[in-house]
Amino acid sequence: MDGTQTTNESETDIWSEAGTTRVPFQIYQNPDIYAQELERIFYGSSWNYVGLECEVPEAGDFRRNFIGEREVLMIRKDDGALSVVENRCAHRGAQLCQALSGNTGSAIMCPYHQWTYTLDGELTGMPFKRGINGKGGLNSDFDMKAHGLVNLRVESLNGVVFASFDQNVAPLKDYLGPDMVKYFTRIFDGRGLRVVGYERQVIDCNWKLQMENLKDPYHAGILHLFLISFGLFRLDQESKCLVDDSKGHSVLMTAKGTEEGKEDTGGVRIAAPDFALTDHDLIQPRLEFGDNITLSIQTLFPSIIIQAQCNTLATRQVIPKGSGSHELVWTFFGYEDDDDEMKYLRLRQANLMGSAGYVTLDDAEALEFSQVGFTGSPEGEAAVLEIGGTDCESNDHLVTESLIRGFYMRYRDIMGYGEAGT
Amino acid sequence: MDHQAEMNQPVTDDVLLRRIERLQLSYISSIDDGPLDSWPQFFTDKCLYTVLSRDNYDRGMELGVMRFESVGMLVDRATATQHAAVFAPRVIRHVLGPALVDDTGEGYRSRCNVVIYQTSPDGDTVLLMAATYDDLIVEQEGVLKFKEKRVIYDTHRIPDSIVYPL
Known part of the structure; x- marks a missing residue:
């Protein structure tokens, strides 16, 4: 492998023996190790299965899924391409879609304060953006572009869809190998x-x-x-x-x-x-x-x-x-x-x-x-x-x-x- | 479908209703109290027994966690459960609600709610599933039997595994 991973100094003593003929029971039950697995494996440079393309045939169709413990939505866009975004509003963190699957129309709208996103996760608007009669709302310097949904890398191989939190992950076919x-x-x-x-x-x-x-x-x-x-x-x-x-x-x-x-x-x-x-x-x-x-x-x-x-x-x-x-x-x-x-x-x-x-x-x-x-x-x-x-x-x-x-x-x-x- | 519904007549004969109730209670007793070998006898030779999630059912998908179409297949399941499967001991307990029973002309359609609890050797009881029975019951040589039994379960995140028929 590429050898660029940093050594986990605090935990090397958990697995000091060379090789993999011994697997420490700690790695199945230690919550600190589990938290590191989520970060390093699931939210790191891995490709994770999110569903089949046939589950989202029409524009606006979505399927809700998990990568690690984070919820994601696989969405069919208007142009037929797929997007995968985190199912978490950029405003206050609410879950956007509750159904396991469905159709979200041409936009994703948070049920809490109706912040609205494109199917790619770009923030397009919210109610009372400019307040009422010039009072309240968002300041004019609020950067809409900086407050979209977390947008994942997506690749599909013969109808099977994978996503990655790492925008720089190797292409799926390289990740899988010939x-x-x-x-x-x-x-x-x-x-x-x-x-x-x-x-x-x-x-x-x-x-x-x-x-x-x-x-x-x-x-x-x-x-x-x-x-x-x-x-x-x-x-x-x-x-x-x-x-x-x-x-x-x-x-x-x-x-x-x-x-x-x-x-x-x-x-x-x-x-x-x-x-x-x-x-x-x-x-x-x-x-x-x-x-x-x-x-x-x-x-x-x-x-x-x-x-x-x-x-x-x-x-x-x-x-x-x-x-x-x-x-x-x-x-x-x-x-x-x-x-x-x-x-x-x-x-x-x-x-x-x-x-x-x-x-x-x-x-x-x-x-x-x-x-x-x-x-x-x-x-x-x-x-x-x-x-x-x-x-x-x-x-x-x-x-x-x-x-x-x-x-x-x-x-x-x-x-x-x-x-x-x- | 609407035409079919119009054909259905509510069963009001108390004796018949009590016989159908007795069939359901005897059926769940064969699973809860055993012997499991007696479970297939509650079905007609050609039958449909399926256990499927409401999620699949609502999507128009027939896939069930179990699907058997003859008494022979039910016997296979009963035998495999007792002699080939490896699992922790457990006790299953069905609790049935009252049934809505209609005469469809082809048999008696019985629908009732059911909750099924599961208890481990350590004595922990969990809800295995909330479900409904959607059954077609026919009379053969004076005996009521299931021609169809669909167990449609809401609890589609199953705790661990389903060992016994439901």
């Missing part, structure tokens, strides 16, 4: 998207644990008895774990069916052997991307996950809510050209995913077990991440924690926690 762009555009291939539906859940654990979970193929072949029992995910399937050059992004992929004839469940207990599934559609993906991959999970630093499990496609956005909690927002999507069968499969297979998903309910539970488990642990105690060795490299197998180690290489660098080493 390997990640390749797998990103496998799913977001330029076809028109449509939202199938949303799910939201609040999980009481640190946001990073959610990212770890999606970078942890090792757990998926153990915890998720449903997946293992029906061959949707097995640690002996043909698979690939790819870590990008920055180490912060990754993608893991498996191909259902390639485990056939093998019996290596690695000693994992499976569900009752007489548990036969009535609904076979649920576990029969229709291949749709020109390859044999049936599960792909891409995690982009800091906090967005793109999943394709069978034919359920979703973005999962991780929104931090204090050091001990986060919100997970699922946007299930499909393509405008989905045929009726595919539309049906996306609804049907959604039983696997989300807050009640056959697979993912295990995750939400296990993640809370982690947060409860290490709460109050003495300073110096740490998680052990040595499955698959100590490196952060790509693999052609799943029994590894290298993707998580990579995430923390990037994290340590940005947080200034000394030399992560290699």
Whole structure:
């Protein structure tokens, strides 16, 4: 990485050991560290998911979202371009839009004192600007230009919108790197998207644990008895774990069916052997991307996950809510050209995913077990991440924690926690 | 839709209303008190059971956190919940409001409010969701069953996860 991050002198002792095979439990529960994460990661030089273009098709359409704990609005402008502004009035700080989505017309108006902004966030006016009969109002030297909304950098890649508080952040494609762009555009291939539906859940654990979970193929072949029992995910399937050059992004992929004839469940207990599934559609993906991959999970630093499990496609956005909690927002999507069968499969297979998903309910539970488990642990105690060795490299197998180690290489660098080493 | 509404006749037969109430109370008892294996028996063989947020419903999106279309799929869920899912123990408690029941000609449409509480092993009770049941109930061989049950929940920021059917 660029090496320009300043060392976090006050906190280097939190993570003094080189490498990322030990992750101090402090970083999941210390509110001071959390405050620094918001500043350095979410409000720093990162690109953050804010939504899909198809959610705001018409001029004036907006979708409300979060970057870190700050609310932002993704808005379609009159010229068809997008803007992302902070959802906070420049006057007294009131929240501008309360609905999750809607249409704000040709201007954004604060409900409190009706200060009004363009869809780009420029302040255009307010009631009684010159007072009444020359009394009151704003002084004539008040600089309207200096009191617009906080306007973020915006980039869209094949219909997926990202924003950054840093106006000088590297272009999105450079931030993602060529390997990640390749797998990103496998799913977001330029076809028109449509939202199938949303799910939201609040999980009481640190946001990073959610990212770890999606970078942890090792757990998926153990915890998720449903997946293992029906061959949707097995640690002996043909698979690939790819870590990008920055180490912060990754993608893991498996191909259902390639485990056939093998019996290596690695000693994992499976569900009752007489548990036969009535609904076979649920576990029969229709291949749709020109390859044999049936599960792909891409995690982009800091906090967005793109999943394709069978034919359920979703973005999962991780929104931090204090050091001990986060919100997970699922946007299930499909393509405008989905045929009726595919539309049906996306609804049907959604039983696997989300807050009640056959697979993912295990995750939400296990993640809370982690947060409860290490709460109050003495300073110096740490998680052990040595499955698959100590490196952060790509693999052609799943029994590894290298993707998580990579995430923390990037994290340590940005947080200034000394030399992560290699 | 308006035409459909005109076809609906309020059910005023007290015996029938009590039978429908009994169905609803027996249904929630199968979840709250168990055994969960008895939960699918309250549905017709071909049915629609879906749990979806009011947010999705109002947007015209059918996506539900659960969507099952046959007793077999309901049995899958009951079995997976008991034998394949990993979760902290909990107790679920449904509280039903009175139902508005109409005869649609195709069955009895029953709508009622429901709140569902969840209690952890440490004894903390949280509101899992405020919701409505929008049901179509039919009589088969003298037994009332759900042909459709839509659980439409307002609480679309779900605390943690939904383990049991609702």
